[in-house]
Amino acid sequence: MTAGNDYDPQPELFSALLTPHRSLSRTGFIVLMVFLSVVSFAAGLAFLLMGAWPVFGFFGLDILVIWWAFRINFRRAAATEEIRITPSELRVRRVSHRGHVVEWVLNPLWVQLDQKAHAEFGIEKLYLVSRGRRVSIASFLGPDEKASFAKALLAALQTAKRGPTLNPVT
Structure with a gap:
């Protein structure tokens, strides 16, 4: 089997590394x-x-x-939040500015994206909800960035819920 024909059993559907915005270099x-x-x-x-x-x-x-x-x-500004979705798991990895790591692994089939929105300001909070657990994500993004991020994350979650698409002819 050649390298071009390798089958990846867990393709990455979505990956985002979020960092706080600092306007002053x-x-x-x-x-x-x-x-x-x-x-x-x-x-x-x-x-x-x-x-x-x-x-x-x-x-x-x-x-x-x-x-x-x-x-x-x-x-x-050294804090980061990484969100990765594969067909079998959604992984949220948060690293604080002090280096403390917290990680959540959720099943994307059970995850729902919940948002708290204000009529005037837009999306204030984004949450991943699964089996009674509620994980806040993208807390340091602005309202417009949160809306764009939520749209991309929802598309990836829907792709994960549809299941993998095997297309041997590419």
Whole structure:
């Protein structure tokens, strides 16, 4: 049997790796911090020359707090959520920003996609429901992204429910 004729018993019907969106890159962060530092230093220097020397230290403290907040934000961007569907299983693997892994394996024949929608804002939450278990997915996507993701996930679930299609002539 040649490599072109190999039969894959579990073809992957759907695979998505979701990561939190961060609009500020590392370079943008450096530019922002340099700009804020220069503005803070100039404003602090003006207060220092007026005789309000303690204010100068508070401007430095503000820069430190902003840097700390961005550091936490960038660290949390390391979180991921992987969703894979084959004809026999739906696997959700969530890795937190600290590296903790949680994994759910569900039968795609029993899974339903549930969504909580708001009339004005769109889809707020997506859930996979199977045998009394409810797993929240795609929590860090926006409403439009959740709608697109839900449409693709539903199509893959319907394909899994139809069963494998064997077509030896390709």
